[in-house]
C-alpha cells in the first residue's frame with residue numbers, strides 16, 4: 155500500500171551526533187520538514203515549539219538520556235501524543251523493551267538500514283496524520299451536532315426523530331410543548347403514542363406520516379385537516395407538515411424525522427380573511443360579492459324545484475339627511491340598529507346583504523306564493539318605522555323597497571337586480587316609505603290583496619262578522635234536525651260578503667284562527683238562545699285545517715260548552731278531508747278527545763278530497779257530508795250518480811250518518827231517499843238565514859215534503 159503523507163508533517167531529530175542528524179535528515183527529507191536539536195536539554199522546548207509528528211530520539215546523549223527526554227515529553231500534555239522513535243546502537247531486547255516502556259512507539263537501530271528506517275518513520279507519520287484527522291472529525295462532528303441541536307431547539311417548528319421502528323429518539327422543545335410529552339419520557343415510545351393524530355372532522359385516528367415514511371421510504375405529507383391531541387389536556391391543535399426517512403451513507407434507512415407546526419391560528423386568520431372579503435365591515439352582513447353568489451345559487455335551486463326567488467332592494471329614506479345632521483358615526487349606529495331589527499324577522503335561509511351606504515338587498519329563496527314576499531316587505535316596512543333610540547334620543551327612519559321575482563321578471567341574477575332597482579325607483583317616486591313590484595300586474599294584485607287583508611282584519615276587530623244558519627233536514631219529511639253556521643262579512647257599506655271571497659285569504663294569513671273562534675262563539679251563543687227559547691237544535695260549525703291542528707281547539711270548545719251551558723251533542727264540527735290528513739297523528743288524538751267529550755265530527759265536502767277508506771276506518775267520524783257538486787248533477791250525470799250511490803253505501807256499511815249537501819230540487823231529494831240517504835240541506839229547504847229569519851223559519855215549522 156502506498157501511503158501518502160502530507161508535506162506539512164514535521165520530524166524532529168534529537169541527537170548529539172551531527173553525523174547522525176545529517177544522515178537521518180538526508181534519508182527522510184522527502185517525507186517531512188526536518189528539524190533537529192543536538193542538545194538534549196533543548197529538546198523539550200523545541201518539541202513544544204514545533205509540535206512535530208514524529209521525534210527521532212537518540213538514547214545516548216550526554217546531559218540527559220533519551221529516556222529522560224521521553225519521560226518529559228510524555229509528561230507534558232502538549233507533547234504527550236507525539237510519536238517518539240528511539241535510536242540507539244544497542245540492539246539488545248531489554249533496550250528495546252525499555253524504550254517502548256517509556257512510551258516510545260518504535261525503535262530504530264544504528265547503523266541505519268535505510269529502507270527499514272524510512273518505512274518505520276513513514277508508518278508513524280501516517281498514523282499521526284490519521285490520529286489528527288480523526289481528532290479533527292470528532293471535533294467537527296461535535297461542533298456540527300451542537301449547531302444542529304441549537305437549530306432544532308430554536309426553530310419554530312416541532313421536530314421528532316425516530317428509529318426504524320418508529321420509536322422516538324429525539325424531540326425538540328416545540329414538539330414537547332405541542333405533544334405534551336417530555337423528551338425523557340418519550341424516547342423509546344412509539345411515535346403513534348407520543349404524537350396522537352386524528353381527523354379534525356371525524357375525530358378518527360389517522361396514520362402517522364412517520365410510519366408511512368419508514369415503510370415506503372419516501373417523504374410523506376400529513377393528511378389534510380389533521381389535529382394533534384395534547385397528552386395532558388386532551389386539547390387538540392390543527393397541524394400540518396411532513397415526515398422524511400433518514401438514510402446512512404450506504405443508503406440504509408436509519409430512522410425518520412417528522413416536522414410539524416400548529417396551523418390553528420393560520421386557519422383562523424384565513425377564515426377571517428375570507429369573511430372580510432365577503433362581508434361588510436360595519437354590519438357583518440354579506441357584501442355584494444357574496445350576495446351575487448347566493449343569488450346565483452338561489453336561482454339555480456329555484457329552477458330545479460320550480461319555485462320563485464324574491465329580491466328586495468331596500469333603501470333608507472332620506473338617509474343622507476340623517477347622516478349629515480347627526481354625523482357619520484351616529485348614522486352608522488342607526489344602520490346597525492336597523493339591521494339588528496330586520497334580522498329578527500328573517501328566516502335562516504334569507505340573505506340580507508349590504509350593498510352600499512344605506513342600501514341593502516334581501517334574497518328570499520324558495521317562494522311558493524308571491525304573497526310571502528309582499529308580507530315580508532310589509533313586515534320590514536312596519537318594523538323599520540318604529541322609532542330608534544340612540545344616545546337618549548329617538549329617531550325615525552322609513553324604507554323604500556323595490557321587489558323583483560325570479561323567474562317571473564327575469565331569468566338572470568344581474569337583470570333581476572336591475573329590475574329591483576327600477577321597482578325601488580317607482581317606490582321612491584310614489585312618495586317613499588313603501589314598496590313596489592317590478593311587475594305592475596303583480597304590484598296591483600298584491601296591493602289589492604293587502605287591502606283585502608286589511609279590511610278582513612278590520613272586520614274581525616270591529617266585529618263585523620255575522621253567522622247565518624242553514625237548516626239541516628230529514629229528507630223524508632223536511633223536519634229540521636240541525637243548522638250549519640256559515641260566516642258572512644258585513645262590509646262597511648252594509649253589503650254582505652260571501653265566505654268564498656275571504657275564507658281562503660283568512661287561511662293564508664292565519665286570520666282564520668281568530669275568525670274561526672269568533673264563529674264558534676257566535677254559534678254557541680245562538681244555540682244557547684235557542685235553548686232558552688225551548689228549541690233543541692244542534693249547530694254545525696266549519697273548522698278550517700289550521701284551526702283543527704291548533705293546540706287550543708279542544709280546550710276552547712270545552713270552555714264554550716261550559717260557558718253557554720250546552721250539551722256536547724248540541725255541537726257538531728265540520729272538517730274537510732284535507733284537514734284530517736295534514737297531521738294524522740294529531741288528528742287521531744284530537745278526534746278521540748272530541749269523541750270523549752261527546753261532540754260529533756262530520757267530514758265536509760266528502761268526495762272532493764282524498765276519500766281514503768283507510769282514514770275513514772281509522773278516524774271513526776260520525777257524519778259524511780256528500781259534496782254538493784255530485785248532488786247537483788246526479789240526475790243527469792251517470793258518474794255523479796254512481797259516486798253519490800257509492801258514498802251512501804260506504805256510509806251505510808261503516809255506520810256513518812250521511813248528509814247530502816246542496817239539495818235544490820224535489821227530484822234530487824227523491825233520488826237521495828231512494829239511494830238510502832236520510833238527511834240533507836240545500837236551497838230546496840232554505841238558504842242560509844240570518845238569526846231572525848232562521849227563527850221565523852223555525853216558527854213557521856216550514857217543512858217541505
Ligand code: C2E
Pocket residue numbers: 624639640641652653654657670673695696697698728758759782815816817818835836837838842
Ligand atoms: P260548506 O261548509 O260546504 O257550506 C255549504 C255551502 O254551500 C254554503 O256556502 C252554503 O250557502 C252553500 N249551499 C247550501 N245549499 C246550497 C244549494 O242548494 N245550492 C248551492 N249552490 N249552494 C248551497 P257558503 O255559506 O258560501 O260557504 C262556503 C264555504 O265557506 C263553506 O262550504 C265552508 O267551507 C266555508 N265556510 C263558511 N263558513 C265558514 C266558517 O265559519 N268557518 C270556515 N272555516 N269555513 C266556513
Ligand code: MG
Pocket residue numbers: 638696728758
Ligand atoms: Mg260545511
Ligand code: MG
Pocket residue numbers: 758759779781782815
Ligand atoms: Mg260543504
